[in-house]
Amino acid sequence: MKPIFTLVLKDIAIELRRKESVGAMIMFALLVMIVFNFAIEAANMDPAVRPDLAPGVLWVAVTLAAILGLNRSLAIDLDNDSLQGLLLAPLSRGSLYLSKVLSNFIFILVADAIALPLVMVFYDLDPDVRLFWVALVVVLGTFGFAVVGTILAMVSSHTRMSEVMLPVLLIPLTIPLILSSVAATATALGPDGEAPNMNLIIGFDIIFLVISYLVFDFVVEE
Amino acid sequence: MSSTTPALSARGITKNYGYFPALSGVDLDVPQGVSVTLFGRNGAGKTTFLKIAATLARASSGTLTVCGFDSGEAPESVRRSIGFLSHNTYVYRDLTPLENLRFFSRLYGLDQTDREIAALLERVGLGDRLNDPVRAFSRGLLQRVGIARVMLHSPRVLLLDEPYTGLDANAVGLLNDLLDEAVSGGRTVVLTTHDLELGLRAAREAHIIDRGRIAYSGLADRPETREAYRRFIRTGGES
Amino acid sequence: MTDRVLNVVTPLSFVTALYFAFVYAPTEATMGTVQRIFYFHVSAGITSYVAFIVVGVGSLMYLYSRDPKWDRLAYCSAEVGVLFAGINILMGMLWAKPIWGIWWTWDARLTLQLLLALIFVSYLMLGAYVADPMKRASLQAVVGLLGAADVPINYMAIRWWRGQHPEPVIAGGEGSGLDPDMYIALGVAFVAVILLYTYLLRKRLAIEASHEQIGYLEQLVASR
Numbered sequence: 001m002k003p004i005f006t007l008v009l010k011d012i013a014i015e016l017r018r019k020e021s022v023g024a025m026i027m028f029a030l031l032v033m034i035v036f037n038f039a040i041e042a043a044n045m046d047p048a049v050r051p052d053l054a055p056g057v058l059w060v061a062v063t064l065a066a067i068l069g070l071n072r073s074l075a076i077d078l079d080n081d082s083l084q085g086l087l088l089a090p091l092s093r094g095s096l097y098l099s100k101v102l103s104n105f106i107f108i109l110v111a112d113a114i115a116l117p118l119v120m121v122f123y124d125l126d127p128d129v130r131l132f133w134v135a136l137v138v139v140l141g142t143f144g145f146a147v148v149g150t151i152l153a154m155v156s157s158h159t160r161m162s163e164v165m166l167p168v169l170l171i172p173l174t175i176p177l178i179l180s181s182v183a184a185t186a187t188a189l190g191p192d193g194e195a196p197n198m199n200l201i202i203g204f205d206i207i208f209l210v211i212s213y214l215v216f217d218f219v220v221e222e
Numbered sequence: 223m224s225s226t227t228p229a230l231s232a233r234g235i236t237k238n239y240g241y242f243p244a245l246s247g248v249d250l251d252v253p254q255g256v257s258v259t260l261f262g263r264n265g266a267g268k269t270t271f272l273k274i275a276a277t278l279a280r281a282s283s284g285t286l287t288v289c290g291f292d293s294g295e296a297p298e299s300v301r302r303s304i305g306f307l308s309h310n311t312y313v314y315r316d317l318t319p320l321e322n323l324r325f326f327s328r329l330y331g332l333d334q335t336d337r338e339i340a341a342l343l344e345r346v347g348l349g350d351r352l353n354d355p356v357r358a359f360s361r362g363l364l365q366r367v368g369i370a371r372v373m374l375h376s377p378r379v380l381l382l383d384e385p386y387t388g389l390d391a392n393a394v395g396l397l398n399d400l401l402d403e404a405v406s407g408g409r410t411v412v413l414t415t416h417d418l419e420l421g422l423r424a425a426r427e428a429h430i431i432d433r434g435r436i437a438y439s440g441l442a443d444r445p446e447t448r449e450a451y452r453r454f455i456r457t458g459g460e461s
Numbered sequence: 462m463t464d465r466v467l468n469v470v471t472p473l474s475f476v477t478a479l480y481f482a483f484v485y486a487p488t489e490a491t492m493g494t495v496q497r498i499f500y501f502h503v504s505a506g507i508t509s510y511v512a513f514i515v516v517g518v519g520s521l522m523y524l525y526s527r528d529p530k531w532d533r534l535a536y537c538s539a540e541v542g543v544l545f546a547g548i549n550i551l552m553g554m555l556w557a558k559p560i561w562g563i564w565w566t567w568d569a570r571l572t573l574q575l576l577l578a579l580i581f582v583s584y585l586m587l588g589a590y591v592a593d594p595m596k597r598a599s600l601q602a603v604v605g606l607l608g609a610a611d612v613p614i615n616y617m618a619i620r621w622w623r624g625q626h627p628e629p630v631i632a633g634g635e636g637s638g639l640d641p642d643m644y645i646a647l648g649v650a651f652v653a654v655i656l657l658y659t660y661l662l663r664k665r666l667a668i669e670a671s672h673e674q675i676g677y678l679e680q681l682v683a684s685r
Contacts, residue, residue: 151607
């Protein structure tokens with residue numbers, strides 16, 4: 001347990017010093033939303049319908065920001081081959097994987113924390129919305145991205161075009177996650193006071209966490 | 223472990239990349255407290271063997287134990303007993319040498335005080351650069367941080383993969399001093415290098431890996447060893 | 462021996478399937494002759510899933526045993542499988558256009574097939590871009606395993622989603638009044654397509670085995 005926290009704290013310390021990954025992710029999320037706005041212009045949408053777009057736009061922004069964040073986080077590990085230094089430490093490969101998932105999760109979550117209010121502003125969402133459910137969906141969905149993204153980032157690092165390979169691998173596998181998260185976010189933002197169905201998101205998170213934890217060795221060892 | 227357990231013991235180590243055999247059966251025993259050098263041409267398998275010993279790679283078959291711990295069954299104990307150094311320095315550019323070592327110290331569960339860490343950094347000549355981000359360091363200084371990192375947890379066995387590559391004369395001298403100290407302190411050193419003189423300088427035994435096997439083993443100070451080096455490394459091996 | 466049998470049986474079964482699909486099966490009431498593409502469309506679809514199951518099994522076995530033959534099975538099945546997924550999608554579009562007037566609809570089955578094809582393609586792209594062959598095998602096996610876990614999750618997600626937002630179902634929904642003769646034709650077509658998959662897979666595996674043998678011999682010569 002303790003080595004995992006040491007690793008996560010180290011990642012946070014580096015990010016605080018660099019201040020670039022999280023900043024870039026936030027900027028990216030903002031830009032995505034702006035582009036969306038102009039892209040949808042042509043549909044001549046009734047302003048009353050605009051809030052319906054919010055869940056979709058939010059999750060597209062989160063997906064793209066997550067990819068950016070995962071790539072940056074990986075780049076730090078590959079610099080000076082720091083990852084190999086971690087592989088030499090007396091901690092299991094599985095623990096190493098968990099610590100990376102936690103670090104990535106925290107970084108993407110920080111970007112989410114900015115993206116969500118931005119979405120609420122741009123898409124005229126009622127601030128009197130049940131924020132708790134929305135926040136829960138965002139947290140669980142983001143965790144899924146961190147779980148799958150961390151191992152796939154490591155896989156991509158062995159390819160020639162690693163930064164392009166990550167989204168190519170990540171997006172097809174996370175479509176069910178995105179789909180369920182968008183639907184759950186929509187339910188949470190809806191007028192009916194329903195608790196969103198998060199079974200699929202939770203199932204996704206658990207299944208992929210377990211599988212990735214077990215096979216991480218194969219990705220990092222030679 | 224007892225005093226007779228070899229520091230490193232390999233039996234029948236093979237490593238295949240697809241159909242290509244990088245190592246085709248390596249048997250090696252390194253007694254405790256001894257300095258050993260592995261020679262070999264590029265691609266002969268020295269780095270592969272060292273990586274397997276460091277648990278960075280998995281052997282296709284065979285067993286390897288370090289200080290009595292099996293690398294397949296107790297890899298974390300193996301890692302605790304070894305210090306691995308290659309031309310990569312594994313340090314984080316955004317942190318200072320002090321912060322880097324503090325991190326590694328905690329990671330290894332050592333909880334050394336800043337004073338102890340500072341003392342180690344002074345030993346490698348970085349006393350006055352303790353709090354500068356590593357980003358600005360030259361290669362030689364980076365390597366010194368790497369050397370400090372390797373010694374941090376006082377490993378019983380040092381595995382050094384071509385550590386002299388790219389070092390200036392000062393750094394070479396520093397490394398040699400540290401290796402001498404390690405050996406007189408009872409640690410075991412396994413070194414790979416291209417350089418015959420540096421390789422034989424402090425070693426007791428020398429082995430030559432050729433085409434995935436140990437082709438020669440002998441004492442470092444014997445003329446046969448130099449002869450074997452010439453035969454295998456200089457001229458291109460036996461046909 | 463198996464290859465010799467397949468060489469004969471596969472084309473024969475195809476001729477038979479064509480007969481069954483175009484002559485034996487009755488013409489569908491509403492959609493007419495175009496509907497006959499359904500027999501091959503569905504068969505190709507099921508076959509692509511079978512191919513992916515093989516990828517999943519091969520990946521798991523490779524991670525367990527490190528025997529290269531499993532790795533070979535996995536990615537050869539992926540190469541052949543993506544073909545059938547593509548054929549399924551193409552046939553789906555060819556069918557949809559005359560009947561519904563649109564090339565594409567995000568109906569459950571087509572969407573799932575598209576996702577499967579994407580996972581196949583990303584798996585194959587990974588294989589193409591990793592330099593070290595040993596690493597490639599491990600990495601592809603990991604992705605193959607993740608993909609295999611993803612397919613049932615995809616199924617549940619898309620089905621649930623389409624349940625919320627129903628749309629025209631392209632394949633007319635199984636069991637929505639298929640004539641017993643149609644079931645027979647479907648069965649025959651499926652056998653033909655699955656035999657084709659097996660035939661192509663074996664050929665691909667044989668090519669790959671020769672490839673690796675040559676690579677090995679080249680290494681042997683180069684190291685002398």
